Amino acid sequence: MTNAASRREGSARAASPGEPVMPEVEQHLLTPASPGVGRVVETRPCTAGRKAAGFVRHICIDVSGTPLAGRFRPGQSFGVIPPGLTERGKPHKLRLYSIASPSRGEDGAGQTLSTTVKRTIDEHWDDHTLFLGVASNYLCDLKEGDEVAITGPAGKRFVLPADTGAHDYVFFATGTGIAPFRAMLLELFGTEGPATSRVALVMGAPYATDLLYHDELSELAERHENFTYLTAISRERDAAEGKGLYVQDRLRTHAGELTPMLDSDRTIVYICGIAGMELGILQAMGRALDPARLSQYLTLADEAPTDPLQWDRRMIPRTLRPTRRVLMEVY
Ligand SMILES: Cc1cc2nc3c(=O)[nH]c(=O)nc-3n(C[C@H](O)[C@H](O)[C@H](O)COP(=O)(O)OP(=O)(O)OC[C@H]3O[C@@H](n4cnc5c(N)ncnc54)[C@H](O)[C@@H]3O)c2cc1C
CATH class of the missing domain: 3.40.50.80 (Nucleotide-binding domain of ferredoxin-NADP reductase (FNR) module)
Structure with a gap:
């Protein structure tokens, strides 16, 4: 059997018991080259009290009017492009954040999505000055009404099965x-x-x-x-x-x-x-x-x-x- 034939046979094999059939999902409707603009509609801590060791926020973003609206799935992520430049003068790269909303969004119509962001806060390994992660702190600092550059959705494997x-x-x-x-x-x-x-x-x-x-x-x-x-x-x-x-x-x-x-x-x-x-x-x-x-x-x-x-x-x-x-x- 040729390699190509064996590869075809491999992909056509019957699913073993319980093996999920995964759905086709859309990806990369918004890209870093042409991101969309979302607007923060809610930001609140999602730990129970104020005593948590870390700072984690539930951040809800209105994506209406962008191709992301109504086209994301649980398990997918979206990208956030922080404004400004790196120390080397280059634009910041996007960071991925998991979508915490069902496909109907937080609003029931797929127009808003949420995520769960932990502030990256540390000491610099070399000189023990304060280290603040770029995107997580940018996102957690945003106020309701602020705009944010977004991409996505991303990811097709870590989703719920078709049925x-x-x-x-x-x-x-x-x-x-x-x-x-x-x-x-x-x-x-x-x-x-x-x-x-x-x-x-x-x-x-x-x-x-x-x-x-x-x-x-x-x-x-x-x-x-x-x-x-x-x-x-x-x-x-x-x-x-x-x-x-x-x-x-x-x-x-x-x-x-x-x-x-x-x-x-x-x-x-x-x-x-x-x-x-x-x-x-x-x-x-x-x-x-x-x-x-x-x-x-x-x-x-x-x-x-x-x-x-x-x-x-x-x-x-x-x-x-x-x-x-x-x-x-x-x-
Ligand atoms: C598929 C996926 C889904 C994700 N979902 C989520 C999510 O839902 N919520 C969430 O909060 N995060 C999520 N993340 C992680 C997120 O993408 C970011 O990596 C995270 O928020 C840190 O980004 P930042 O810009 O704040 O930090 P950065 O500015 O990118 O800093 C972190 C980087 O700095 C370096 N660094 C860390 N500490 C130090 C130090 N003390 N001194 C020097 N350098 C240091 C590390 O090498 C690390 O790469 C996800 C990642 C992936 C891949």
Whole structure:
């Protein structure tokens, strides 16, 4: 068989059980060469109180009159081009931000989209002066009515499947990784009657004060018995466990709820947030699932250690290759 023939055969293979069929989505309707102009219509902190260690804002932008209006999907991102020049006199490059709104937008008509922005604040590594990230601080400083140059939408893999009702979902988020899941949850539990899917969200944060959209998500879970909302706080002592917990620990502490979901042919796993979080989740899945079930989420190369504790991040994606039932966006 020629290479071309084998490639064709590869792309035409039948989907394995539970493998999602992804929709065609539009991308790059607005580009850096010809961005659109959005207008901030709302900006508010999305942590519960003022005691959070970081500063994270829910920022809602009116995109009406731009090609983005009505044409973005949960899981996609949009670009922001900060004004001004870099130290080298070049225009700033765009930064991507996940869309936190369902496709109907925040206004129900797809004319406004929101995102969840964390201010990047640090000390310079070399001279310990204050380091402020360009785009995140620009966005968080904007006031209602201010204009912002936008591009997008971007991303076609990290979206909900074409037939959302054919699947159940386990979402793992850390930090602003919650943004696409807020969008997906509002899409799934939208205005068109009760969702038939089961959905579990595990949200990780260092301290309880850093949880994002906590009240909104708690209310959603109260209203929908098929939505389970779990938190994992890493730097506070969990009363039952006597130590801090990471998102993957919920696969053990809530095995009764989560393992049957992962054991189902319907389930897709989504991971979004801090780069590195995926390893712990894959390891915990490796411990929770029998090899046949695990293989539907993760293809292990021959040289992969059998003990998940011996896996490391550099093994992803060659030695540990997530299947199409694991979707990741880490940054
Ligand atoms: C697909 C995708 C979706 C994303 N979604 C979101 C989202 O929803 N919300 C969100 O907040 N972010 C999101 N991000 C991240 C976002 O794009 C930006 O990278 C982030 O906001 C930082 O941008 P900035 O311009 O503020 O920082 P920058 O000015 O770009 O500064 C950060 C850079 O500076 C360097 N740096 C960091 N600290 C120091 C230091 N102490 N001294 C010297 N250099 C340093 C780092 O190398 C880093 O590359 C997403 C990224 C991707 C790829």
